[in-house]
Amino acid sequence: MSSRQRRFEVDDHESYGRPARRTRPRTKQRPNYTDATTAVVVTRDRGRYTCRVEAGAVTTGDAGTAADAGARQVLAMRARTLGRTSVIVGDRVRLVGDVSGDPGTLARIVEVEERATVLRRTADDDDPIERPIVANADQLVIVTALADPPPRPRLIDRCLVAAYDADVEPLLCLTKADLASPDDLLDIYRPLGVHSVVTRHDEELGDLVRERLAGRVSVLVGHSGVGKSTLVNTLIPDAHRATGEVSDVTGRGRHTSTQAVMLPLPFGGWIVDTPGIRSFGLAHVDPHRLIGAFGDLDDVAEECPRGCTHQRTEPECALDDAVAEGRLDAARVESYRRLLDSRELRAGD
Numbered sequence: 001m002s003s004r005q006r007r008f009e010v011d012d013h014e015s016y017g018r019p020a021r022r023t024r025p026r027t028k029q030r031p032n033y034t035d036a037t038t039a040v041v042v043t044r045d046r047g048r049y050t051c052r053v054e055a056g057a058v059t060t061g062d063a064g065t066a067a068d069a070g071a072r073q074v075l076a077m078r079a080r081t082l083g084r085t086s087v088i089v090g091d092r093v094r095l096v097g098d099v100s101g102d103p104g105t106l107a108r109i110v111e112v113e114e115r116a117t118v119l120r121r122t123a124d125d126d127d128p129i130e131r132p133i134v135a136n137a138d139q140l141v142i143v144t145a146l147a148d149p150p151p152r153p154r155l156i157d158r159c160l161v162a163a164y165d166a167d168v169e170p171l172l173c174l175t176k177a178d179l180a181s182p183d184d185l186l187d188i189y190r191p192l193g194v195h196s197v198v199t200r201h202d203e204e205l206g207d208l209v210r211e212r213l214a215g216r217v218s219v220l221v222g223h224s225g226v227g228k229s230t231l232v233n234t235l236i237p238d239a240h241r242a243t244g245e246v247s248d249v250t251g252r253g254r255h256t257s258t259q260a261v262m263l264p265l266p267f268g269g270w271i272v273d274t275p276g277i278r279s280f281g282l283a284h285v286d287p288h289r290l291i292g293a294f295g296d297l298d299d300v301a302e303e304c305p306r307g308c309t310h311q312r313t314e315p316e317c318a319l320d321d322a323v324a325e326g327r328l329d330a331a332r333v334e335s336y337r338r339l340l341d342s343r344e345l346r347a348g349d
């Protein structure tokens, strides 16, 4: 079993209420849902899931598929047979029952496809468990304002670690370039080879932004006020996301504070706006996995003593030898070690 599959199972601890008592003996044979309607979960609210069903037999979330004008939204609940399997935004599911999407109807989710990736919300004081929040994302867009609010590189580092750990490609999106220059921040992340885009609301969005997002499932993460919703509205003119809110969390209770909403992009792909998610939990991140995101470092690390964590304090780390011999760039190794260290910082740092 791969480590990813294992993590998928570990995540499946969530359930809503108590499982209903069984009145009939459970049959051994699992039902076959191949006739069920395929959909993607776009948002959830207290046990009700909004699922998007494409018109025609289009595979949902398919890379490169342009937004389907004939798609419909279907409200659904979990079928009891799902047991403890969690359902989150981005999940590809099968629906049975009334899948018309007509007002007042409620379909049932009978199957959740295995997830390619899982992003988890960080544990906090209210909830000590890191919960999965978005499935099947392939890009994490770390949205950082260049000013107002000022950038926080340590938070960016934490988001990068979460992305690499989840096998989701990071994209640094630097907003409000009308207020400050992106050069210093770009210099910090250049040694890691992180892709970046720079935006400002008084100018047209560069083609690069759309190119980076097209055909992918991208999750926006960043503090309130950095310009996430402004960006979504620019990308999707009819999205009408509220902007300029003082706080996405205040006064709306815990449920909505972590609500992610997935929207189809007009040029193909999906974007997930995540109002309350500022950082991701890193308690589970394994340093031996993180280095796998950096192929050149990973190759050198094969020369390390067993169990080497590759931190600065390791006396015989092969990364140091490789830097001394000019095989690796010192700034890249240093940046990688800074990421490793960021696992130990608290989310608010």
Ligand SMILES: Nc1nc2c(ncn2[C@@H]2O[C@H](COP(=O)(O)OP(=O)(O)O)[C@@H](O)[C@H]2O)c(=O)[nH]1
Residues within 6 Å of the ligand: 175, 176, 177, 178, 179, 199, 200, 201, 202, 222, 223, 224, 225, 226, 227, 228, 229, 230, 231, 242, 243, 244, 245
């Ligand atoms: N100066 C400037 N302000 C921006 C820019 N983008 C967004 N804003 C403003 O920043 C505030 C927060 O934006 P919003 O999109 O709501 O941020 P969110 O909380 O991350 O969704 C709003 O008042 C926006 O008008 C930009 O490029 N430059």
Ligand SMILES: [Mg+2]
Residues within 6 Å of the ligand: 228, 229, 230, 242, 243, 248, 275
């Ligand atoms: Mg917003």
Ligand SMILES: [Zn+2]
Residues within 6 Å of the ligand: 301, 304, 305, 308, 309, 310, 311, 314, 316, 317, 318, 319
């Ligand atoms: Zn090492």
